[in-house]
Amino acid sequence: MSKKYIYLENLSKTQIELVNNFNKNSKINYDLCSCEVCHSKDYKTIFNNDRYGIDQKTCCCNQCGFIFSNPRLSKESAKFFYNSNLYRILYDGISENFKEDDLYQNALDELNQYKPVLPKKPNFKNYYDQLYFDFINDQINDYETVLDIGTGRGKKLIDFEFIGKKAEGIEPSKIYNKVHLELGLNSQVGFLDDVKKQYDLVVITQVLEHLTNLNEVVNKLSNITKKYLFIEVPGHKEKLQSIQNAHNFYFSVNTLNHFVLNNKFKLVKIESALDNEDIFAIYKKTEKNGVYIFNYKNEKKIIKKIYKKYLIRYFWNFVLLKILKLPGTEQKIRALYRKIKSYF
Numbered sequence: 001m002s003k004k005y006i007y008l009e010n011l012s013k014t015q016i017e018l019v020n021n022f023n024k025n026s027k028i029n030y031d032l033c034s035c036e037v038c039h040s041k042d043y044k045t046i047f048n049n050d051r052y053g054i055d056q057k058t059c060c061c062n063q064c065g066f067i068f069s070n071p072r073l074s075k076e077s078a079k080f081f082y083n084s085n086l087y088r089i090l091y092d093g094i095s096e097n098f099k100e101d102d103l104y105q106n107a108l109d110e111l112n113q114y115k116p117v118l119p120k121k122p123n124f125k126n127y128y129d130q131l132y133f134d135f136i137n138d139q140i141n142d143y144e145t146v147l148d149i150g151t152g153r154g155k156k157l158i159d160f161e162f163i164g165k166k167a168e169g170i171e172p173s174k175i176y177n178k179v180h181l182e183l184g185l186n187s188q189v190g191f192l193d194d195v196k197k198q199y200d201l202v203v204i205t206q207v208l209e210h211l212t213n214l215n216e217v218v219n220k221l222s223n224i225t226k227k228y229l230f231i232e233v234p235g236h237k238e239k240l241q242s243i244q245n246a247h248n249f250y251f252s253v254n255t256l257n258h259f260v261l262n263n264k265f266k267l268v269k270i271e272s273a274l275d276n277e278d279i280f281a282i283y284k285k286t287e288k289n290g291v292y293i294f295n296y297k298n299e300k301k302i303i304k305k306i307y308k309k310y311l312i313r314y315f316w317n318f319v320l321l322k323i324l325k326l327p328g329t330e331q332k333i334r335a336l337y338r339k340i341k342s343y344f
Helices: 013-024 075-082 085-091 100-113 131-139 155-162 174-182 214-224 253-261 296-324 329-341
Strands: 043-047 058-061 067-069 145-149 166-171 187-189 199-205 225-233 265-272 279-285
Touching: 013 085, 075 085, 100 174, 131 155, 131 199, 131 225, 131 265, 131 279, 145 155, 155 166, 166 174, 174 187, 199 214, 214 225, 214 253, 225 253, 253 265, 253 279, 253 296
Parallel strands: 145 166, 145 199, 166 187, 199 225
Antiparallel strands: 043 058, 058 067, 225 279, 265 279
């Protein structure tokens, strides 16, 4: 069966050209990797492209069911991608003719118009922007200092400051950092490795799936939090996540807990939004490493189920619909249906 991922975004002519140029760029390198859950090299490729048409392979570990990009962009190629116009246009929704001054002004205007609200009871039936904030404050209140890793435009800093917390952010984008400074928000340019202080609560939202060497990442997170760690990642439970080359990993509750709970953390609460299945998890720091028993059987069962759903949709979109478009086919199927119906 074709390994083409079918849920493609509708791209403009310019976007398609940028993607094609990226795919043909001989300077883009990829590194083979093994499964970070069970360290196996026994895997199968399930997709050869992502939702934008970028030539990124996605595989599934045959031993434990973990889904990850393999081979994935090398460190230098990933750095090139994240700093490219292609990334900003595809992921940040920036205009194809954008200028850096426009990006700065748009972010500044957005934050100036942003109105924070007090946390309320979280509702996981439908995902909403404040869900992370409601969830955190529904579960814990004994924290004063917060670090937001990959803070982006900075709304989370405003949210936490609104309820009297001391919030800091760390963000790779110099443009967003300039916006933060303009508004008096406390942030610095950098990455996880650049964090030198400890905080009561460390927040990492829609970032973990972009990183590599997850055991090392979680160890670093345990070193910079005094009390709590909040993680939000895209998740899968009943349906397949959207495949995109910027995501190195595709988490379930089981795989996320594997990485965190085998470190110096214990689980406070973990939930999933019912509509998009994003995972929200709060962990509390412990003195010693915990022991989490990975559920291999259940993980492979989940992956088998969601991949089966995908194959059914693939068959409908690329086989049955093409058959139905053949001359005279629809009439024959309707006649067959009437004949079958007459027997009942």
